[in-house]
Amino acid sequence: MATIGDVARVAGVSRSTASYALSGKRAISLEVRERVDSAVRELGYTPNAGARALATSQTHVLGLLVQFLEDEFAPAMLQYMLGISNVARELGYDILMVTDPDGARALERITDSRMVDGVILLNVADDDVRLPVLRSSGRPGALVGLPGDCTGLDVFDLDFAEAGRVMVDRLADLGHREIVLVSQPEHVVERGGAYVWRLRDAALAQASVRGVELHEVYGESQQPAVSRSLNAVLDAFPAATGLLLHNEAAAVALPAVLRARGLSSPHDLSVIGRYSDEFARTFALPFSSIDSAPDRLGRMAVRQVVRRIENPKLHEPHVVRFIPPELVERGSSAPVRPV
Amino acid sequence: MATIGDVARVAGVSRSTASYALSGKRAISLEVRERVDSAVRELGYTPNAGARALATSQTHVLGLLVQFLEDEFAPAMLQYMLGISNVARELGYDILMVTDPDGARALERITDSRMVDGVILLNVADDDVRLPVLRSSGRPGALVGLPGDCTGLDVFDLDFAEAGRVMVDRLADLGHREIVLVSQPEHVVERGGAYVWRLRDAALAQASVRGVELHEVYGESQQPAVSRSLNAVLDAFPAATGLLLHNEAAAVALPAVLRARGLSSPHDLSVIGRYSDEFARTFALPFSSIDSAPDRLGRMAVRQVVRRIENPKLHEPHVVRFIPPELVERGSSAPVRPV
DNA sequence: CGTAATCTTCGAACCGGTTCGACGATGAGC
DNA sequence: GCTCATCGTCGAACCGGTTCGAAGATTACG
Numbered sequence: 001m002a003t004i005g006d007v008a009r010v011a012g013v014s015r016s017t018a019s020y021a022l023s024g025k026r027a028i029s030l031e032v033r034e035r036v037d038s039a040v041r042e043l044g045y046t047p048n049a050g051a052r053a054l055a056t057s058q059t060h061v062l063g064l065l066v067q068f069l070e071d072e073f074a075p076a077m078l079q080y081m082l083g084i085s086n087v088a089r090e091l092g093y094d095i096l097m098v099t100d101p102d103g104a105r106a107l108e109r110i111t112d113s114r115m116v117d118g119v120i121l122l123n124v125a126d127d128d129v130r131l132p133v134l135r136s137s138g139r140p141g142a143l144v145g146l147p148g149d150c151t152g153l154d155v156f157d158l159d160f161a162e163a164g165r166v167m168v169d170r171l172a173d174l175g176h177r178e179i180v181l182v183s184q185p186e187h188v189v190e191r192g193g194a195y196v197w198r199l200r201d202a203a204l205a206q207a208s209v210r211g212v213e214l215h216e217v218y219g220e221s222q223q224p225a226v227s228r229s230l231n232a233v234l235d236a237f238p239a240a241t242g243l244l245l246h247n248e249a250a251a252v253a254l255p256a257v258l259r260a261r262g263l264s265s266p267h268d269l270s271v272i273g274r275y276s277d278e279f280a281r282t283f284a285l286p287f288s289s290i291d292s293a294p295d296r297l298g299r300m301a302v303r304q305v306v307r308r309i310e311n312p313k314l315h316e317p318h319v320v321r322f323i324p325p326e327l328v329e330r331g332s333s334a335p336v337r338p339v
Numbered sequence: 340m341a342t343i344g345d346v347a348r349v350a351g352v353s354r355s356t357a358s359y360a361l362s363g364k365r366a367i368s369l370e371v372r373e374r375v376d377s378a379v380r381e382l383g384y385t386p387n388a389g390a391r392a393l394a395t396s397q398t399h400v401l402g403l404l405v406q407f408l409e410d411e412f413a414p415a416m417l418q419y420m421l422g423i424s425n426v427a428r429e430l431g432y433d434i435l436m437v438t439d440p441d442g443a444r445a446l447e448r449i450t451d452s453r454m455v456d457g458v459i460l461l462n463v464a465d466d467d468v469r470l471p472v473l474r475s476s477g478r479p480g481a482l483v484g485l486p487g488d489c490t491g492l493d494v495f496d497l498d499f500a501e502a503g504r505v506m507v508d509r510l511a512d513l514g515h516r517e518i519v520l521v522s523q524p525e526h527v528v529e530r531g532g533a534y535v536w537r538l539r540d541a542a543l544a545q546a547s548v549r550g551v552e553l554h555e556v557y558g559e560s561q562q563p564a565v566s567r568s569l570n571a572v573l574d575a576f577p578a579a580t581g582l583l584l585h586n587e588a589a590a591v592a593l594p595a596v597l598r599a600r601g602l603s604s605p606h607d608l609s610v611i612g613r614y615s616d617e618f619a620r621t622f623a624l625p626f627s628s629i630d631s632a633p634d635r636l637g638r639m640a641v642r643q644v645v646r647r648i649e650n651p652k653l654h655e656p657h658v659v660r661f662i663p664p665e666l667v668e669r670g671s672s673a674p675v676r677p678v
Numbered sequence: 679c680g681t682a683a684t685c686t687t688c689g690a691a692c693c694g695g696t697t698c699g700a701c702g703a704t705g706a707g708c
Numbered sequence: 709g710c711t712c713a714t715c716g717t718c719g720a721a722c723c724g725g726t727t728c729g730a731a732g733a734t735t736a737c738g
Contacts, residue, residue, distance in 0.1 A: 001451070003694055014718045019696060026697095029716060046451035050392030051694035054723045059389065061435070061454075068421060075414040075621070082407060085438040094454070096400070097436040099424040112340070112385035115400075115433070223623030253623065259598055282413065284562030284592070342724055353688045358726060365727095368686060390724035393693045685734070692726085704715075 002043035010039035022047075053114070061094045062305060063110045063119035065103050065130065072123075072188065073221055073248040076294075079276050080122055080144060083298035091306050093117075104129045111137035118305040120144065120298075125192030140308035142301035144294075146194055146320070154308075155320040156300045160195045163290045163325035164203035167272050170288075170327065171242040172210040175336040176270060179212060179242035180233055182219040182250050189218070199246055199274070215240065219247035226253040234261065241336045245273040245287070252283050266334035277328055287332040290325045297323065341382035349378035361386075392453070400433045401644060402449045402458035404442050404469065411462075411527065412560060412587040415633075418615055419461055419483060422637030430645050432456070443468045450476035457644040459483065459637075463494075464531030479647035481640035483633075485533055489659050493647075495639045498661035499534045502629045503542030505664050506611050509627075510581040511549040514675040515609060518551060518581035519572055521558040521589050528557070538585055538613070554579065558586035565592040573600065580675045584612040584626070591622050605673035616667060626671040629664045636662065 008018040013032055020026040021036040028036075039045070053059045064084055068074055085095045096116055100106035103121075107130050110116050117139070121130055124145030134141045135152050142154040171179050181203055183189070184196045200216055207214035215237055220226045226249045233243075234257070245251045251273045258265060265271045265287065273280075273289035280289060300321065308314070347357040352371055359365040360375040367375075378384070392398045403423055407413055424434045435455055439445035442460075446469050449455050456478070460469055463484030473480045474491050481493040510518050520542055522528070523535045539555055546553035554576055559565045565588045572582075573596075584590045590612045597604060604610045604626065612619075612628035619628060639660065647653070 001453075004696095005694075015695085016697075016719075017717055020717085023696080026717090027715065032716080044451075046448075048393070048694050049452040049454045050389045050398065051723090052696080053389030054387070054393050054725085055694080055696045057723080064436070073621075074417055074421075078413060078417050081436075082413075082438060085436060089439055094449070095436045097403070097420075097424060097434045099421060099434075100428055109385075110433070112383075113388040114340075115388045223620060227623060249621075256594060256598075256623075259595060281561065284565075343726095344724075354725080355689075355727075356687055359687085362726080365687090366685065371686080387724050390693090391726080393695085394724080394726045396693080679738105681737090683734100683736075686732090688731080689729095691728085693724105696722085698721085699719095701718080702716095704713100706713080707711090708709105 001048075002045040004045070004047070006043055007036060007039045007045050010043060011035040057114070058309075059115060059117050060092060061096050061116045062088050062302065063096045063098055063107070063116035065098050065107055065119060065121045065123075067101065067103055067123045068099060069123070069191070070187075073252075075282070076248045076275065076279060076292075077122065079278055079294035080298050083295035084120055084302055087299045087302040088306075091302065093302075093306065104133045107133045108137070111139050117309045118142075120301050120305060126194040127192050140305045142305045144297050144301050146198070146322075148194065150318070150320050152318055154301070154304045154318050156297050156304070157195070157322055158290075158292055158297070159322035159324055160198040161202035162322075163274060164199040164201070165206040166290065166325050166327055167244045167274075168203050168206040168210060168212060168214065170272060170333060171244075171270055172207075172212050174242075174270060174333055176242040177212055177336070178215075178237065178240045179207070179244060180215045180217065180237050180240045181244040181246060182217055182230070182233060183246050184219060185221050185247075186218040188221075196246065203244065219245075219250045221247070221249045223249075223253065226250055227257050230254060230257045231261075234263075240269075242270045242333070243272075245271065248275050248279065251275055251285055251287060251289075255286065265332045270333035270336075272327070272333060280328070280330070286330055288330045289328050291328050293323060293326075340387075341384040343384070343386065345382055346375060346378045346384050349382060350374040396453070397648075398454060398456050399431060400435050400455045401427050401641070402435045402437055402446070402455040404437050404446055404458060404460045404462075406440065406442055406462045407438060408462070408530070409526075414621070415587050415614070415618060415631075416461065418617055418633035419637050422634035423459055423641055426638045426641040427645075430641065432641075432645065443472045446472045447476070450478050456648045457481075459640050459644060465533040466531050479644045481644045483636050483640050485537070485659070485661075487531075487533065489657070491657055493640070493643045493657050494659040495636050495643070496534070496661055497629075497631055497636070498663055499537040500541035501661070502613060502664035503538040503540070504545040505629065505666055506583045506613075507542050507545040507549060507551060507553065509611060509666065509672060510583075510609055511546075511551050513581075513609065513672060515581040516551055516675070517554075517576065517579045518546070518583060519554045519556065519576050519579045520583040520585060521556055521569070521572060522585050523558060524560050524586075525557040527560075535585065542583065558584075558589045560586070560588045562588075562592065565589055566596050569593060569596045570600075573602075579608075581609045581672070582611075584610065587614050587618065590614055590624055590626060590628075594625065604671045609672035609675075611666070611672060619667070619669070625669055627669045628667055630667050632662060632665075 008015045021028045021033045098106045119141040121143045124143045126148045128147050146157040189196045220229045271287040273287045276292045347354045360367045360372045437445045458480040460482045463482045465487045485496040528535045559568045610626040612626045615631045
């Protein structure tokens with residue numbers, strides 16, 4: 001393959017001149033610039049990424065650390081990944097996708113070997129083992145998901161506490177007095193899925209403020225357990241008139257469960273979920289939901305990392321940004337029926 | 340960060356000796372090797388990937404080209420991606436994930452700039468515009484999906500023709516005489532989704548051999564069109580006793596459609612789908628299905644690309660390998676009932 | 679004991695870019 | 709006509725590895 005030396009030779013200039021002609025970092029005569037450009041076209045020259053990375057210490061690659069955990073609903077993660085990949089490309093970066101179950105080791109590997117200029121962490125746990133590695137790596141990194149300790153990190157997440165309040169308020173406003181919150185599996189919480197308890201605690205507090213009885217149960221993430229657990233919930237709380245679903249798998253399973261029991265929403269049960277719009281469309285979910293906005297969060301995270309990469313001197317304070325929950329209306333909540 | 344020069348200095352040897360001590364490509368005395376190793380530990384040395392790539396012309400990165408098309412069911416694609424990423428890591432490779440809608444340009448970019456040692460193409464169309472780029476890049480590449488022209492390419496795919504025959508045979512053996520095949524949307528076929536017509540043509544041929552009347556219709560990929568079209572099919576062919584689903588969205592939608600019509604499978608209708616086991620589990624699909632085996636296909640593709648990368652001299656002929664369809668039994672087919 | 683073979687290590691070149699300092703040519707100002 | 713900037717270009721060094729050829733030390737062998 002052609003090197004910049006070949007280009008220089010064909011254009012009849014030195015390597016450095018060819019380099020400056022291409023980068024525009026020094027003034028070059030129009031004539032030489034044109035000779036270089038045409039040599040580039042003639043030879044089909046493309047710079048060697050490794051050589052450039054060596055010379056500039058910049059790879060123009062972002063590491064994307066995802067973990068696909070047993071009890072998580074994988075399709076929901078895909079939304080984040082796609083958003084991130086697309087924004088990165090817009091900004092001129094490629095994505096190194098890392099799915100290694102040992103995220104800390106993988107992160108150390110790609111930063112120490114300088115394969116990436118920065119990283120995005122998905123699936124962040126409250127006490128995430130990747131965070132110390134990220135901090136000591138010295139590379140820019142952004143998280144999608146709020147850990148317990150954010151010092152030195154840029155963090156973006158949905159305001160899950162506010163989401164919990166919005167969900168409760170909506171049903172309380174409609175007169176519901178007994179509702180059930182189906183969370184993620186207990187596993188997810190134990191592993192440090194802080195978003196689960198952030199939403200739950202706020203929902204419980206708001207329910208108490210609003211005089212609503214809120215039952216909180218763990219859901220499941222895989223069939224057939226999901227449907228079984230939904231049925232168990234409906235059996236256990238026959239007087240409940242509202243259902244909050246903080247669990248994608250449960251949201252996907254609920255329509256069939258309701259139909260099988262001869263129930264319909266919102267007639268028999270008001271339901272509000274928490275998932276992305278895209279997710280709702282893919283699975284034809286008929287429930288109103290708090291938009292988890294994976295594309296927006298991914299976009300924010302990438303922009304921030306790229307800002308830091310491209311302005312290394314700029315020592316802006318780190319940000320922790322919550323996006324306010326938005327309730328996407330799909331008509332699955334209604335005033336409670338008089339008994 | 341520490342370089343191999345630092346390691347050499349601390350160990351009191353030359354850079355080349357340090358390099359050989361680490362790579363083991365030349366005999367090095369035990370004593371020196373130990374001094375180098377301890378210097379590495381002391382300094383926390385990790386080789387610079389860019390420098391190594393420059394020196395060896397190997398990046399140990401594989402490009403993964405995915406396209407997320409409007410009318411394709413994205414979650415199905417995720418299975419392939421994960422399988423590929425995991426196998427790649429086992430073999431010591433990282434994955435550069437490329438989702439650029441202009442796949443041909445993106446492929447040219449990452450190969451010309453030598454960011455990757457090889458590539459895997461997903462979502463391959465019959466006349467895929469990425470194939471000429473791949474061929475002229477000279478890099479190893481494997482496809483998951485069969486294009487019209489396979490010359491110079493390693494191709495892995497499910498044997499969709501055999502899958503069509505197996506589906507038809509199964510129902511024919513059970514005495515069904517009129518069945519319907521729901522394919523992917525017409526769009527997908529027009530865009531070159533060859534697997535659709537490979538399965539269909541074989542199914543039609545086998546139906547004719549077996550004396551079965553096979554109606555073939557295009558399905559939809561998004562709600563609510565999917566359910567509407569399924570209802571239309573059931574209305575149009577009231578005498579059909581079997582249904583073949585070559586369409587993930589239809590498979591996800593069918594249980595609700597059946598229940599709404601008061602039908603059940605296999606009592607009223609024998610159903611056979613084509614999707615992965617993981618997919619069936621995620622959506623609790625109750626239908627027997629031909630396993631699309633995304634993990635196996637991904638694994639085969641990665642192994643082949645890595646083989647070619649690591650044995651560049653080895654000019655093995657290119658392979659086109661079909662994996663035989665396996666019918667995963669979920670009890671959704673039964674002998675046709677006497678009228 | 680001399681010489682050849684083997685083992686271990688080193689120096690230098692190379693991979694393909696970028697960037698700094700310098701140098702000759704040109705033009706402006708006095 | 710001379711000095712001083714400015715402009716355009718070049719050579720050389722550098723980024724951090726790998727690898728080839730050679731050289732010195734050691735051992736084996738006749």
